[in-house]
Amino acid sequence: MSPRPPLENLRVMVTRPVHLAEHLSALLEQAGADVIRRPCMEIVDCGKTPENLALVRDLRRYRLFVFVSRNAVDAGFNLLRAAGVSLPADAPVAAVGVKTGERLALEGITSVVNPARAAGSEALLETAAVRKLNSGSVLVFRGRGGNELLADTLRARGVVVDYAEVYRRRKPSGVRLLFGTPDDPDVILSASAESLQNLCDLTAPASRDALAAVTVALGSAAMAGLHERLGFRAPPVIARTPVDEDMLDAVVRWWRKH
Secondary structure: OOOOOOOOOOEEEEOOOHHHHHHHHHHHHHOOOEEEEOOOOEEEEOOOOHHHHHHHHHHHHEEEEEEOOHHHHHHHHHHHHHHOOOOOOOOOEEEOOHHHHHHHHHOOOOOEEOOOOOOOHHHHHOOHHHHOOOOOEEEEEEEOOOOOHHHHHHHHOOOEEEEEEEEEEEOOOOOOEOOOOOOOOOEEEEOOHHHHHHHHHHEOHHHHHHHHOOEEEEOOHHHHHHHHHOOOOOOOEEOOOOOHHHHHHHHHHHHHHO
8 A cells, every 4th residue: 555645635835936836836746735826926037138238248257157046047048148148168157056056057057056955145155166256256147136145245255246137026916815715725835035925915904814824834944033023823834945845845844743
């Protein structure tokens, strides 16, 4: 007799943007979950600005290129193609995590500086290639209003950091989420603070008390303060990182205890 799937009959709501939700949804369904797709974030490519086009005209001046997310890879390479340029073949390229590195491989960048055990700016700063940087210039492909830790740390060492802000996040329009019905999820997956805030903003006022009773799996411990301020009553589930596999693992461990 084959073992029961670990998430059998569990209703899981995935809030990732549409183009980033499929892999996580597939993992959850393979584990037996009933997946509800409710995107609470949209990604808009806005990279082909005059400022960004000027930045990439002379790529030889950079000692390192950093991509902070899969979205940064997609929009960043759209910018490079629009400018008619390519990353120098001998220039090191860094990614903040494994999934970003995998997306770079699809663009033909197979040699990538990548954190070995975790994802994010802190982990990338611990890699040998980034630790040794104390001069020159770095180009970071990111979304508007991203984390400043990487740039602040490198600038303190004497490195010039330029940003190519190639995408922006926005709240979906025309969406109203309802809770307090027989179709409520058992757990909601929210990988970022912005998506968690959007989840609450998109929920109809009459449903917000019911939403507050739902367990939320967070992409990092740093989101716990916002989770509390937004009035959620059920203790959150904390994933090691917002990577799909870590989000799945956190939900499986939580559900086993229930």
